[in-house]
């Protein structure tokens with residue numbers, strides 16, 4: 570089982586957001602997309618999710634297109650965070666979990682597991698608007714993994730988090746990976762990708778500048794040369 574992008578291109582008018590991107594992401598691996606603003610990371614994710622149609626090329630998962638029927642196997646933390654501010658965290662997660670077809674008991678169990686793990690069990694009864702942006706991000710992460718997806722797509726999951734929360738989230742993501750989840754995430758920062766991923770793609774203006782196994786890339790290019798436009 571693997572995720573494969575074959576010559577995927579996306580144009581918006583004159584802008585080529587993603588330009589002939591070909592790569593494979595093996596099952597159970599963590600894959601990092603690194604690149605500056607506008608490099609094409611979010612557009613790539615939206616095509617993987619089936620939210621955007623490629624202008625040309627194909628996205629395949631286990632040799633088939635990702636259809637609506639498969640979308641429940643995917644979890645997504647979008648770059649734009651969006652929760653209902655007036656809902657309590659518990660209500661918010663029940664609402665989002667039900668959209669995924671989960672029953673209330675399963676949602677509550679998963680929510681409690683994750684809130685404990687993030688050391689904030691009391692957040693269940695807080696309204697979303699009472700939480701900091703970083704904490705809202707953790708809630709949105711929980712929403713993305715409630716249904717235990719096979720493929721998890723995280724758009725800039727560490728941005729806006731303080732170092733303690735970055736560590737908590739990294740540990741959580743690594744555990745999911747060790748349990749077999751395929752994870753794709755984007756970052757502006759080489760250190761996150763380097764620490765978590767065996768495979769990466771560095772994008773620049775829609776093009777994959779370099780991609781493959783981190784170990785091989787380091788061997789070929791040397792570490793310094795592959796840090797491009799990192800914040």
Ligand code: ATP
Nearest residue numbers: 581584586604605606607608609610611612613648
């Ligand atoms: P960021 O880190 O800022 O999210 P990114 O690497 O995710 O950057 P994208 O959001 O994929 O980059 O954007 C790639 C390019 O495509 C940019 O030039 C952007 O302005 C353009 N673009 C993205 N979505 C659209 C759209 N819906 N319509 C027009 N242009 C778009």
